[in-house]
Amino acid sequence: MEAELTTVFRSADPSAAEDASAVLDALADGGLNPAIFTDEYPGVPPGAVEVRVPAEEEARALELIAAMSATEAEPGDPGHDLDLVEIYSGMSATAELEAMSVRSVLDSYEIPNVLGGAAQIPTLSFVVKVPAVYYDRAVSALAEAEQAGPAAAEEAEQATEA
Numbered sequence: 001m002e003a004e005l006t007t008v009f010r011s012a013d014p015s016a017a018e019d020a021s022a023v024l025d026a027l028a029d030g031g032l033n034p035a036i037f038t039d040e041y042p043g044v045p046p047g048a049v050e051v052r053v054p055a056e057e058e059a060r061a062l063e064l065i066a067a068m069s070a071t072e073a074e075p076g077d078p079g080h081d082l083d084l085v086e087i088y089s090g091m092s093a094t095a096e097l098e099a100m101s102v103r104s105v106l107d108s109y110e111i112p113n114v115l116g117g118a119a120q121i122p123t124l125s126f127v128v129k130v131p132a133v134y135y136d137r138a139v140s141a142l143a144e145a146e147q148a149g150p151a152a153a154e155e156a157e158q159a160t161e162a
Contacts, residue, residue: 033054084131
C-alpha cells in the first residue's frame with residue numbers, strides 16, 4: 001500500500017517548476033521523501049506544480065519550507081533611501097509655477113523628482129518630492145539656485161537660445 005501524500009507546496013507562477021525543484025531539494029536535504037507532481041496528476045490544478053510528502057512528514061516539511069522563505073532575499077531595496085521626501089509644498093496662486101521651477105532646478109542637477117498636485121482642484125497643494133538619498137543634494141541645489149538669483153536663470157536661458 002502506498003503512503004498517503006500531503007501537498008506542502010503548490011505554485012502556478014511562471015517559475016513554478018524551478019520553485020518546486022528548489023523545495024524538493026531542500027526537503028530531500030532535510031531527510032524527507034518529497035515528490036513533484038504536475039497538472040498531469042489527479043488533484044493538481046491546471047498549470048500548477050506541487051511538492052508532496054508522506055503525511056507523517058508534513059509538519060517537518062512545512063518547517064523546512066518556512067525556513068527557506070525566511071532566508072530568501074526579498075526583491076528590491078529594503079532600505080528607505082528611495083522613500084520620497086517632500087522638498088517643496090505650496091498652495092498659493094503661484095504654487096504650480098513655483099513647483100515647476102523647483103523641478104526645473106532639480107532636473108538641471110539630475111536629481112530625480114516627482115510632482116504632485118492638480119491645477120483643476122485648487123484646494124490641493126502642489127508638492128515636489130525627491131528620494132530620501134537625494135534630499136541633502138536637492139536642498140543644496142535649490143539653495144544655490146536661489147543664491148544665484150534671476151540673473152543666473154536669465155544667463156542659462158540665453159545660453160540655451162544661442
